[in-house]
Amino acid sequence: MMQLSAHEGTSERTAASRSQMYALLSVAFGFPDRDLHEAVRDGAFVQSVATLCKALPHALSTAVTGGLATAPDDYVEFESEYIRLFDVGASGPPCPLYGGVYIGDRMKNMEEATRFYNFFELRLSSDVRELPDHITTELEFLHYLAFREVEAAQRSGDVASLRRAEHDFLERHLCRWVPRLRERMLKQKPAPFFLALVDFAIAFFDADRAHVAAALEG
Numbered sequence: 635m636m637q638l639s640a641h642e643g644t645s646e647r648t649a650a651s652r653s654q655m656y657a658l659l660s661v662a663f664g665f666p667d668r669d670l671h672e673a674v675r676d677g678a679f680v681q682s683v684a685t686l687c688k689a690l691p692h693a694l695s696t697a698v699t700g701g702l703a704t705a706p707d708d709y710v711e712f713e714s715e716y717i718r719l720f721d722v723g724a725s726g727p728p729c730p731l732y733g734g735v736y737i738g739d740r741m742k743n744m745e746e747a748t749r750f751y752n753f754f755e756l757r758l759s760s761d762v763r764e765l766p767d768h769i770t771t772e773l774e775f776l777h778y779l780a781f782r783e784v785e786a787a788q789r790s791g792d793v794a795s796l797r798r799a800e801h802d803f804l805e806r807h808l809c810r811w812v813p814r815l816r817e818r819m820l821k822q823k824p825a826p827f828f829l830a831l832v833d834f835a836i837a838f839f840d841a842d843r844a845h846v847a848a849a850l851e852g
Contacts, residue, residue, distance in 0.1 A: 646787045651689035652842060653780035658682060659838070660773035662831055663731060665721070671712045674705040674827055683834070692841035701830025715825045729818045734767040736811035743767050743807075750803055751775060754782075772807055776800060797846050804843040812836050 661670065662679070673679040680702040687694050705712050719729045733747070734740030747766040751757070756778065758764075764771050783796045816832050 645793070646784050647689065648691050649780050649783040649787065651686050652845075653777050653784065655683075655686045655690065655838065656773050656777035656780060658686065659831075659835055660770045660777060663769045663773065663835075666713055666716050668709050671705060671709045674703065674712075675707065677703045679703070690841075691845050692838070694837055694841055698834045698837045699830070701826040702834065704826040704830065706825075712825075712827075715828065719819065719822055719824055719828060728822050729815055729824075731769045731815070732765065732767045733769070733772065733807050733811040736814040737807075740767065747772065747775075747807060750799065754778070754799070767807075769808070769812070772803070776803065776808075779803075794850065797850050801843060801846040801850065804839055804846070808835075808839045809843055812839065 664670075670679070673682075680699055683699055683702060687699070720727050720731050732740070734743035737743055744766045748758075751766065756775070758766060758771065779796050779800050783793055783800075785791070786793045786796060812832065813836055816829075816836065819829055819832060
């Protein structure tokens with residue numbers, strides 16, 4: 635976890651907390667391992683979310699975290715629900731975690747996301763199976779941008795260009811397609827944790843986009 639010294643300013647601490655939240659969500663939307671299941675089941679995951687929320691500049695209601703501590707005792711049941719919703723299906727998963735599925739031409743969407751990554755000299759690792767429009771890839775990108783914002787603020791660098799990229803990426807990608815993912819999920823009667831995760835993500839993305847827009851105007 636990113637550590638800041640006591641003398642760092644509010645701007646740096648805010649960006650650090652935002653970066654950590656994006657990283658945490660990226661883990662949560664990835665294929666669940668036993669560590670994630672245990673963290674959800676024993677409340678450690680929702681506690682991490684709540685702790686980060688307190689450090690954020692957003693007015694996020696605690697109600698949106700309500701289902702994030704709900705998991706079956708059996709890891710296999712937890713894993714199977716993720717697979718059912720997001721990973722398999724006769725003609726693909728019913729609720730794919732790929733943004734291009736929801737917002738028009740998927741190839742065009744992936745190309746646009748890749749241009750964002752390339753602008754910041756980022757390349758997808760050949761060892762990583764996920765594509766440019768997968769939610770974990772997009773979340774890792776925003777985690778990186780917010781981390782870079784901390785570094786830029788510490789050395790009085792160009793924070794504004796990073797914030798513009800954050801705002802534009804949220805507006806063109808996650809804020810557009812994740813609500814449509816939720817609509818599909820409702821038809822599948824998902825387990826409480828996965829619906830709560832998407833609900834929290836939507837609330838966070840909208841609040842973070844508004845925060846970045848206000849920071850740019852300020």
